[in-house]
Amino acid sequence: MRMTATGMLILMAGIFLLSGQYLDTHPAWGFVHAFAEAAMVGGLADWFAVTALFRHPLGIPIPHTAIIPENKDRIADTMAGFLRENFLTAPVVARRMRDMNLARGIGNYLADPNAEATSRVRAGAGELLVEVLESLDPDRLGGQVKAGLAAQLERMKVAPLLGQMLSAMVADDRHRPLVDSAIRWAGLVVEDNEDLIRTMIHERANALLRFTGLDERLASSVLDGLYRLLAEVLVDPNHPLRQKVEEGLSELARNLREDPELQARVEGMKNELLANPALGDWWQGVWERMRAGLIDMLKGGGSAALSGQVGDSLAEMGKALRDDARLQTQVNRFARRTAVGIATRYGGQIVQLVSETVKRWDSETVTSRIESAVGRDLQFIRINGTLVGGLVGVTLHLLGQLLV
Structure with missing residues (x-):
């Protein structure tokens, strides 16, 4: 899925360069050019957002990137608290077991x-x-x-x-x-x-x-x-x-x-x-x-x-x-x-075990396990961002043509 999303981004860049050479030949090329341009912007923005969750984009230590590795301990405590409050309480367990x-x-x-x-x-x-x-x-x-x-x-x-x-x-x-x-x-x-x-x-x-x-x-x-x-x-x-x-x-x-x-x-x-x-x-x-x-x-x-x-x-x-x-x-x-x-x-000891286990993992282990669990869906975000960005670009180009 990562290769598909990256391939779409490269495709939009190629269409953008190709369509830019034929803008004067026909008005339709303007819509194609606008679609590709906005699709690149949307795809790049979502690539940055998805990548910033797990690592620094292009290895550059930009602030507020590599969010999961940098906040590993806080995520572990939050996960443990979520389990304790929503799953391992007596009323919740009794209700689920009763059904x-x-x-x-x-x-x-x-x-x-x-x-x-x-x-x-x-x-x-x-x-x-x-x-x-x-x-x-x-x-x-x-x-x-x-x-x-x-x-x-x-x-x-x-x-x-x-x-x-x-x-x-x-x-x-x-x-x-x-x-x-x-x-x-x-x-x-x-x-x-x-x-x-x-x-x-x-x-x-x-x-x-x-x-x-x-x-x-x-x-x-x-x-x-x-x-x-x-x-x-x-x-x-x-x-x-x-x-x-x-x-x-x-x-x-x-x-x-x-x-x-x-x-x-x-x-x-x-x-x-x-x-x-x-x-x-x-x-x-x-x-x-x-x-x-x-x-x-x-x-x-x-x-x-x-x-x-x-x-x-x-x-x-x-x-x-x-x-x-x-x-x-x-x-x-x-x-x-x-x-x-x-x-x-x-219950407290169980969630403490979860928290301590996650805290003992190194940043690479946490990143790889979470990314393997949800990474496929995150790549769909990149694909959707590319397509939605292209549609927004076409819409803006159409409004520009009507208002001129």
Whole structure:
């Protein structure tokens, strides 16, 4: 575009010189001469104006030229202030986010497994994830995660939480499968330890019972009674023993929520467990196995592993975001609050980063980047200035002819 605008200026200069030689031959040459003359003036004026924005015209340090390089710091501060006042304020961010259905857009993006862009994202995500996992220091990261979990657990009151969970389970009858499993487990324990139970009964029976052999019958009766009791409790949901168990669970849940002494004991047990080095070693091993297993999976299957497992999970999540209006509302509300919070807390730091970045650029970098962004349109100014100047010249020449 710069060559086009300069070429037009040179063309007007050639027409001006050529038409000046034929002014006496025909009146029309006067209009051509006036057009070319005024077009040169307009083109030169706009060339000077456009060039003066970025550099000194012809290298001559004329005052008020090279405006952008000379005022680089002021432009950076003005740009930062403009961003802060018009984009990174809480009302503006909230208004823009309120008009966006970000959750549905993300859902549509993730739910389409055949989209080329999504496939590239999934394939690239696998390679990126492998590089990140391999670059992490396992001991340091595992220690950081362990310390973070320990800090969160130390602040968390476990007893009331357990009480609420247990109360909810009892209220919704979700405890019954657990009670059934405990009864079956008790039956297996008795079955696996029949010999031990018989031996205990034999040892505690008196000599008369052992002499008459009644101790063996007593042991069999005890075992049969245990099996029968467990079977009755298992098949009868209204069995008194089961009701006693449920009453005990309800009482335990209430004490966990309300009894300070029990809460203190639970907190003490929690702190002892967290302070146990064996727990830290266990977590370190779990983290390292998770990391190594994920690396092996991604390396072994490449992008297909991510596409087949993580990718399917992403697609399912995308469908939920795309189709569930309530979930969209929750996600959009969370995203809006997050964006507003970031703008409120860190808006000043963001615009300061913009300002300091521009200030660190040298004058040539600032000039080249701004000129590459808007230079094409500025060359249109030169072209328009040449054409408009020519039309003004023709108009003035016509008025001069009419008034003479």
